[in-house]
Amino acid sequence: MHDFIFKNNRLLCENVSVEEIARKVGTPVFVYSRKALLDHYRKLEQTFAEIEPLICFSMKSNSNLSLCRLLVQEGAGLDIVSGGELYRAKKIKAPAQKIVYASVGKTPEEIEAGIKAGILFFNVESLPELEMINDVAGRLRKKQRVAVRINPDVEAHTHHYITTAKKQNKFGIDLKTTENIFLNLRRRFKNLDICCIHVHIGSQIERVAPFIQAVKKAVKLIERLNAHGANITHLNIGGGLGIIYKKEQPQTAQEYARAVIPLVKNRGLKLILEPGRFIVGNAGILATKVVYVKDTAVKRFIIVDAAMNDLMRPALYGAYHEIVPAIKRKKMTFRTADVVGPICESGDFLAKDRRLPAFLKQNDVIAVMSAGAYGFSMSSNYNSRRRAAEVLVSGSRFRIIRKRESYSDLVKNEVIGNE
Ligand SMILES: Cc1ncc(COP(=O)(O)O)c(C=O)c1O
Numbered sequence: 408m409h410d411f412i413f414k415n416n417r418l419l420c421e422n423v424s425v426e427e428i429a430r431k432v433g434t435p436v437f438v439y440s441r442k443a444l445l446d447h448y449r450k451l452e453q454t455f456a457e458i459e460p461l462i463c464f465s466m467k468s469n470s471n472l473s474l475c476r477l478l479v480q481e482g483a484g485l486d487i488v489s490g491g492e493l494y495r496a497k498k499i500k501a502p503a504q505k506i507v508y509a510s511v512g513k514t515p516e517e518i519e520a521g522i523k524a525g526i527l528f529f530n531v532e533s534l535p536e537l538e539m540i541n542d543v544a545g546r547l548r549k550k551q552r553v554a555v556r557i558n559p560d561v562e563a564h565t566h567h568y569i570t571t572a573k574k575q576n577k578f579g580i581d582l583k584t585t586e587n588i589f590l591n592l593r594r595r596f597k598n599l600d601i602c603c604i605h606v607h608i609g610s611q612i613e614r615v616a617p618f619i620q621a622v623k624k625a626v627k628l629i630e631r632l633n634a635h636g637a638n639i640t641h642l643n644i645g646g647g648l649g650i651i652y653k654k655e656q657p658q659t660a661q662e663y664a665r666a667v668i669p670l671v672k673n674r675g676l677k678l679i680l681e682p683g684r685f686i687v688g689n690a691g692i693l694a695t696k697v698v699y700v701k702d703t704a705v706k707r708f709i710i711v712d713a714a715m716n717d718l719m720r721p722a723l724y725g726a727y728h729e730i731v732p733a734i735k736r737k738k739m740t741f742r743t744a745d746v747v748g749p750i751c752e753s754g755d756f757l758a759k760d761r762r763l764p765a766f767l768k769q770n771d772v773i774a775v776m777s778a779g780a781y782g783f784s785m786s787s788n789y790n791s792r793r794r795a796a797e798v799l800v801s802g803s804r805f806r807i808i809r810k811r812e813s814y815s816d817l818v819k820n821e822v823i824g825n826e
Pocket of ligand 1: 611647
């Protein structure tokens, strides 16, 4: 997190004090570094430069319009998973021919919207979906490109909730059925150009070995199918690159590229990547304020104004996020504490049994680090809590890129009747 560093004991995002942002904008607030976001994207772009892949930022990790627009302006495509994300992509004028669309449950309406927008690929996850896209494309008198998302039955060695390529997972199509699609069923789908294999094995993957295993399987499959006249021109290897939350030592972009490039180079395939977490995870933090410090007979609880509805990862996966005070002191002693939110669930915690500065008290601002990916995008209104504000820092300036929700936002779609 090179763009979040302490200077004179103050946590800065680029050149702006996180404490200052928290005081001016209020808390909880997500704070992103423009520089970090773009640096991470460029790192991938540079390491893969010799094969010029299409890098589609995975919008589910963070779908904020301003952040996605920065990446699109930099040349990124988008990986989307819903009609809502397509709407967002259109809103920022993302080139449709750089959009790929995954999800096991695309509805006919969403498919129609994608075809009409002219997206590059639907990443198809079942036979019924293939039928549906073919039907909708036929009705619209369009020919649509599709990728078959394979389930290669590879162990990604990550949290089981974010493992996506085991036989037991709902994602993708098994290799035998994929062969059948390309070699036999293809002719039935007159409105489809089935010309890509897609494989995404999971998220927060720290070792290159599972990626290599999956890419090798995919390339072998493509060569076998092309030898039988399949004409597969694209390979999409998804996202999944792990980042440092604690003391992980994930593969670097260079190591990843060095492992992948030789497997796909000179095979006449256009490579597509779908990174999310790698680009935005460490480009953002969540700043929150201490509401109370509660000492019990067995524990200290630091109760803050952010909660599991703002950052769900600790509650959902037991995920670790580093927590630091926005202002440090020269001499600090530490106490073990849980950092918890105000929500009525024991699962509502941001950190458990953490060594934190003993001085933390009411109104102090703390930062939950590495919260840029699957932070705001997973947030909800649970307990009728307003979703947080988002701020983008660029050098010495910052601006609000999403206003904090108001109480009237919370109820704006509700209709009170006379029953
Ligand atoms: C199909 C697909 N592509 C890309 C991603 C992005 O993964 P990550 O954020 O780990 O790079 C995901 C995440 O779930 C995904 O399901």
